[in-house]
Every structure is written in C-alpha cells, then in structure tokens.
Amino acid sequence: MQDTFILALDQGTTSSRAILFNRSGDMVASAQKEFRQIYPQAGWVEHDPMEIWAGQVGVAAEALARAGVPGSRIAAIGITNQRETTVVWDRETGQPVYNAIVWQDRRTAGFCDDIRARGLADTIRNKTGLLVDAYFSGTKVRWILDNVPGARERAQAGKLAFGTIDSWLIWQLTHGEVHVTDVSNASRTMLYNIHTLQWDDELLDILGIPASMLPQVKSSSEVYGHTHAAHLGVAIPIAGVAGDQQAALFGQQCTTPGMVKNTYGTGCFMMMNTGDKPVPSHNKLLTTIAWQVGDKVQYALEGSIFIGGSVVKWLRDGLGIIKQSSDVGPLAAQVADSDGVYLVPAFAGLGAPHWNAEARGTLVGMTQGTSAAHIARAALDSIAFQTMDVLGAMQADSGITIAELRVDGGASVNNVLMQFQSDILGTAVARPKITETTALGAAYLAGLAVGYWQSTDDIQGQWQLDTRFTPQQSADAVARYVAGWHRATRAAIAWAGDQQ
Ligand SMILES: Nc1ncnc2c1ncn2[C@@H]1O[C@H](COP(=O)(O)OP(=O)(O)O)[C@@H](O)[C@H]1O
Ligand SMILES: O=P(O)(O)OC[C@H](O)CO
Numbered sequence: 354m355q356d357t358f359i360l361a362l363d364q365g366t367t368s369s370r371a372i373l374f375n376r377s378g379d380m381v382a383s384a385q386k387e388f389r390q391i392y393p394q395a396g397w398v399e400h401d402p403m404e405i406w407a408g409q410v411g412v413a414a415e416a417l418a419r420a421g422v423p424g425s426r427i428a429a430i431g432i433t434n435q436r437e438t439t440v441v442w443d444r445e446t447g448q449p450v451y452n453a454i455v456w457q458d459r460r461t462a463g464f465c466d467d468i469r470a471r472g473l474a475d476t477i478r479n480k481t482g483l484l485v486d487a488y489f490s491g492t493k494v495r496w497i498l499d500n501v502p503g504a505r506e507r508a509q510a511g512k513l514a515f516g517t518i519d520s521w522l523i524w525q526l527t528h529g530e531v532h533v534t535d536v537s538n539a540s541r542t543m544l545y546n547i548h549t550l551q552w553d554d555e556l557l558d559i560l561g562i563p564a565s566m567l568p569q570v571k572s573s574s575e576v577y578g579h580t581h582a583a584h585l586g587v588a589i590p591i592a593g594v595a596g597d598q599q600a601a602l603f604g605q606q607c608t609t610p611g612m613v614k615n616t617y618g619t620g621c622f623m624m625m626n627t628g629d630k631p632v633p634s635h636n637k638l639l640t641t642i643a644w645q646v647g648d649k650v651q652y653a654l655e656g657s658i659f660i661g662g663s664v665v666k667w668l669r670d671g672l673g674i675i676k677q678s679s680d681v682g683p684l685a686a687q688v689a690d691s692d693g694v695y696l697v698p699a700f701a702g703l704g705a706p707h708w709n710a711e712a713r714g715t716l717v718g719m720t721q722g723t724s725a726a727h728i729a730r731a732a733l734d735s736i737a738f739q740t741m742d743v744l745g746a747m748q749a750d751s752g753i754t755i756a757e758l759r760v761d762g763g764a765s766v767n768n769v770l771m772q773f774q775s776d777i778l779g780t781a782v783a784r785p786k787i788t789e790t791t792a793l794g795a796a797y798l799a800g801l802a803v804g805y806w807q808s809t810d811d812i813q814g815q816w817q818l819d820t821r822f823t824p825q826q827s828a829d830a831v832a833r834y835v836a837g838w839h840r841a842t843r844a845a846i847a848w849a850g851d852q853q
C-alpha cells in the first residue's frame with residue numbers, strides 16, 4: 354500500500370503556505386503565496402478573506418501537485434493560522450461582510466481605553482488571561498457590527514457568523530457545513546473564559562456581541578469535518594487546528610512544562626508551556642491556552658512582540674540599506690557591534706512587556722562614524738533585546754530559569770542574530786533542522802487525531818538540532834549592551850509621553 358501524508362495549511366500574516374509531511378515529520382513538498390496587505394488608514398490593517406481562501410486552497414493543490422500525491426493519499430489536514438484576525442460573514446451566502454481586520458490593526462484602541470476606564474480590565478484579565486488591547490478579536494467584531502450598515506441587526510437575527518482565520522477556512526473547505534474553532538484560537542478573542550472553557554456571557558455583553566455568531570469551540574486535535582471533494586478531489590478529514598504560535602510550540606515539541614520557544618517572524622512570539630495550570634502574569638504577559646489534545650488542556654505564558662523580523666523589512670523597504678532580507682547578516686557582520694547605536698522599533702507602540710501604544714521608533718547613539726552596518730546591527734540587536742525583555746518577564750512569572758530557548762521562524766536563520774541572542778540571554782539557543790515548526794505542529798495535531806501517529810511518543814524523537822548557539826561574551830560586555838538598550842527603550846517611551 355502506498356504511504357499517506359499529512360497536509361498542513363499555515364495561513365500567516367503575509368503569506369499562505371501548504372506543506373506536506375511524511376510519517377518521519379519530514380517536509381515532502383510545499384507551496385506558498387503572498388497576499389495583499391490593505392492599509393485603508395494609518396494604524397488600520399486588513400486582508401481580503403476571499404483572497405486568503407483562494408490563495409490557501411490554491412497552495413494546497415499546488416503542494417500536492419509538486420509531490421505528485423493525489424488527495425486520496427492525504428490522511429488528514431491540519432490548519433494553523435495568524436491569530437486574532439477577525440472575519441464576519443453571511444451564513445447564507447458565505448460572503449464576508451467586511452474585510453478581515455488583522456491582529457496588527459489598532460482602530461479599536463480608543464474603545465479599549467474606554468473599557469479600561471470603566472474598570473473592566475481585571476475582569477477581562479481574570480477570565481481570558483489577556484490584557485485589554487486592540488490586538489485581540491473581540492473589539493474588532495464589535496467594530497464591524499457598529500460600522501457595517503445593517504450588520505448588528507443581521508447578527509442579532511442569527512444571520513452572521515464570526516470566526517478567526519481557522520474557522521473561516523474550515524467553513525469554506527466544508528462548504529458552510531462546519532463552524533468551529535479550537536481552544537487555542539478561542540483564547541485569543543477576549544470573549545472566551547480560559548478557566549471554564551466557554552464563551553463568556555458577561556464579556557459578550559460588554560462587547561455587544563450576539564452569541565449566535567460564535568463558532569463551536571473544539572479541542573485542537575479531532576476530526577471537525579471533511580473537505581468538500583470539489584477542492585482536493587476527495588473528502589479529507591480536517592483533524593487539527595491551532596493558532597500559529599501554539600502550533601509552533603507543539604511543533605517544537607515543547608510539550609512539558611517549562612519548555613520555551615521563540616518564533617522570529619513578522620513579530621516575535623515567545624511561549625512557555627505551563628502545563629495544566631494557567632499561570633497568571635504579574636509582568637504583562639498573556640496567559641493563554643496552548644492546546645487541547647483529548648480532554649487534556651495545556652496552558653502557556655506568552656510574550657508578543659509586534660516588530661520582530663519586520664524590522665529587517667524596514668531596513669530593506671524603508672531605509673533601502675539592503676536589497677533583500679538575507680543581506681542583513683553580512684552587512685551587520687561587517688562591524689563587531691553596534692558601537693553604541695540602539696534602534697527601538699516601536700513603530701506601532703511596544704508590545705510585551707511594556708504594552709505602550711504611544712511609544713514610537715527611536716534610533717539613538719549615532720556619531721559621525723555610524724554606518725549602515727551599525728544600523729543593521731542595531732536592528733538585529735533590537736530583535737534579540739526585545740526577546741530578552743520578554744524572557745525576563747516570563748522567568749519572573751513562572752519562577753523557572755530556562756536551560757535553552759528553542760527558536761524558529763524566518764529570522765531565526767540569521768546566525769548573527771542567534772549568536773547575539775544567546776550572548777545577551779546567557780542561555781543556549783537551539784535551532785532545529787525544520788524551522789517550519791508551525792506547520793509541523795498543525796500536522797502533528799491532525800495526525801494524532803486520525804491515528805497517523807499513535808501518540809506523542811511516536812513523534813517525540815523527531816525534533817532534530819541544526820545549530821546550538823552558546824553564550825560567548827563576557828558578563829561585563831553583556832551588562833553594558835543591556836543597560837544601553839534599557840536606556841534607549843526609556844527614550845522611545847519618553848519621546849511619546851513628552852508631547853506639549
Ligand atoms: N536572513 C534574515 N535575517 C533576518 N530576518 C530575516 C531574514 N530573512 C527573513 N527575515 C525576516 O523574517 C520575516 C519572515 O518570517 P516568517 O516566519 O516567514 O514570517 P511570518 O510568518 O510572520 O509571515 C520577515 O519579517 C523578514 O524580514
Ligand atoms: O502570521 P504570523 O506568523 O506573523 O503570526 C501572527 C500571530 O499569530 C499574531 O498573534
């Protein structure tokens with residue numbers, strides 16, 4: 354009998370990917386497509402849900418074609434997605450009523466201020482594990498209901514559906530038969546109680562969202578439904594769903610409490626597995642659901658950094674000092690260090706552990722001798738420093754000092770960055786051979802649900818080290834770098850707060 358595969362659909366912020374994995378967890382084929390980023394106003398970010406759907410199903414077919422594998426040899430599909438991004442659509446027509454409002458979109462920041470002013474932050478934090486912020490889906494849904502003509506009335510009449518991108522894709526794949534999400538995605542909506550594992554009526558009331566719009570919340574590893582044969586030739590079970598950062602935690606096999614991964618993509622997202630207990634944060638991290646497999650729910654602490662690898666894009670597209678992202682490593686390596694230059698990429702405020710919406714990008718410490726190489730170096734350093742701040746908060750919250758940081762994502766290929774990361778953390782940084790851990794995690798969740806892998810023991814040995822970076826700098830040098838970074842961060846915050 355011919356072997357079968359698991360197909361992972363990884364719907365990210367800037368591109369949709371489809372990757373085929375075999376039983377050993379190796380990538381067999383993949384396809385990827387970028388899609389439009391829509392910026393209707395400063396601080397607003399939208400995607401076209403139909404373009405996302407068409408692109409995602411297109412790359413799925415392309416990956417199968419590249420491998421020469423028909424749909425009948427796909428044992429299951431796993432879905433992982435950019436989280437929080439919000440779609441509202443008409444149940445009858447399947448048409449979105451508005452573009453997807455992306456996690457990066459800040460349009461509801463003012464409403465979040467109102468919620469805080471009403472003294473509701475603690476209630477929300479206690480129930481959802483989240484801080485009140487425009488980042489999460491809840492206020493985005495409300496914005497659509499308030500601003501799209503007739504939407505609120507249609508929602509109240511049960512005619513509209515809300516979903517994060519996982520729900521949207523499953524709805525499309527099943528031709529409107531299945532409206533579900535998983536616990537990890539639900540935990541990012543600001544509407545879901547992570548303790549009772551239910552949509553929360555009080556939160557729905559605060560945000561004015563009818564419960565009839567919401568998807569049913571399922572575990573992260575079970576058969577939710579089957580794809581309509583129109584898409585990949587046959588009906589394939591959709592059997593795994595997790596938000597992309599949670600999927601990466603699973604793909605990195607950080608399945609025991611205290612294990613941590615950091616993903617260096619557009620943003621940087623660090624997660625620590627905290628086991629079956631939600632650990633509250635006193636340092637402005639998020640408490641969130643990692644996944645549910647069977648009836649076992651695992652929790653995580655998370656630190657979200659909004660500008661990570663995208664600072665390298667800014668060097669390319671904004672400053673024009675590199676032609677392509679991969680030029681940044683060689684340019685930065687021309688200098689031993691940034692020579693006192695610090696870049697705080699607070700282009701859209703600062704995420705964890707500051708959560709300061711007003712802070713703005715700041716470049717300090719330049720002299721006549723400052724070159725493009727120093728700025729490139731400072732840009733890479735900023736990714737590592739932000740990660741350091743988040744890990745510090747995470748270790749304080751959990752009481753755990755980690756032995757190693759597992760890394761993945763587009764910018765983790767950068768050796769200059771990874772070495773500096775290890776230096777300033779004073780901790781080993783371990784990069785696996787497969788850095789597509791997000792897709793792999795979704796594949797594992799789907800494969801476990803259909804018995805492709807019998808248990809987590811089956812996949813335990815599949816994580817393979819590519820490079821381990823260990824600290825090389827003296828404690829004095831590290832202390833100097835870190836002190837400069839903190840000063841620069843204070844400057845970024847002070848600059849914003851000093852408007853006369
Ligand atoms: N060699 C490199 N060094 C540093 N950053 C890089 C490098 N190559 C790509 N990047 C950055 O990695 C990011 C893309 O990573 P990826 O994991 O694909 O992101 P996402 O899933 O958020 O779309 C981009 O922001 C890009 O600037
Ligand atoms: O699509 P990514 O990899 O940038 O991840 C986005 C996050 O899920 C947002 O919370």
